[in-house]
Amino acid sequence: MQPRSPGEGRPSADAARRARPFRRRLPGELSTADFLRAVLETLRARLPGELHSLQARHQGSLIKLFGDEPEIHFELWLHATRGRVELALHFETRDPDRNRRLLAYVADDLPFLKEAIGPSIEAEPWDKGWTRVYLTRPVERLGAAECEQLAATFAEFVEILDPIRREAVAANPPSVS
Numbered sequence: 421m422q423p424r425s426p427g428e429g430r431p432s433a434d435a436a437r438r439a440r441p442f443r444r445r446l447p448g449e450l451s452t453a454d455f456l457r458a459v460l461e462t463l464r465a466r467l468p469g470e471l472h473s474l475q476a477r478h479q480g481s482l483i484k485l486f487g488d489e490p491e492i493h494f495e496l497w498l499h500a501t502r503g504r505v506e507l508a509l510h511f512e513t514r515d516p517d518r519n520r521r522l523l524a525y526v527a528d529d530l531p532f533l534k535e536a537i538g539p540s541i542e543a544e545p546w547d548k549g550w551t552r553v554y555l556t557r558p559v560e561r562l563g564a565a566e567c568e569q570l571a572a573t574f575a576e577f578v579e580i581l582d583p584i585r586r587e588a589v590a591a592n593p594p595s596v597s
Contacts, residue, residue: 448563452500455562456483459496462571463578471582485578489513492522492589494578496570498559505570507577508554509585516549518592523551525588526581536580553581 445451450458460476460483467474474485474494481500486493491513497506509526511519526533527543533553534541541555557573559566 446561446563448561450562450564450567452481452498452562455567456481456496456498458564458567459483459571459574462567463575466571466575468579471578474578474582483574487586487589489589489594492585494574494581494585496574500559500562503558503560504556505559506554506556507574508552509581510546510550510552512548512550513594515595518594519549519551520545521592522588523553525591526553526584529584533580533584537577 449455456478460478463483464472464476474487475490477484477486477490481498483496484490484493485495492511493509495506495508495510497508499505511522513519513522523543523545530541530543538555541553543553544551546552555577557570559570
């Protein structure tokens, strides 16, 4: 039996680094941050006037739009390494029962939402007592054309769901403790 040299049998640091998902940019593609900034700017221009009051937050690979309660928000989450984007309405209040009631309210309109937005939209309980109404779409490039298309899709998602969100919140106010 021969003695092993240090590190033998284990991947090198370079090999371990390469094993992580990594997405290389093609010519003409934007960085994730620049792409999402452009999506947000384009989205704002596409939303109708009554939705301009929604506040926006760009955090890493997320864009959030929200009204009076930031815990109830629209979210665009770019999974660049997987080539997917999630468009969602999240109910992330500290009250899991309220989150379930909000979801149930919106889920009553799921047949309408599937017809208006597409059959892949789903409503489900999620992590930490949170709930969501969401769909995912492929994103193959982070270019200008994809930015325009994604902003248009998210604007339509928000425009269709916002009246239902407002009704759900009005019907399910936070409990007073």
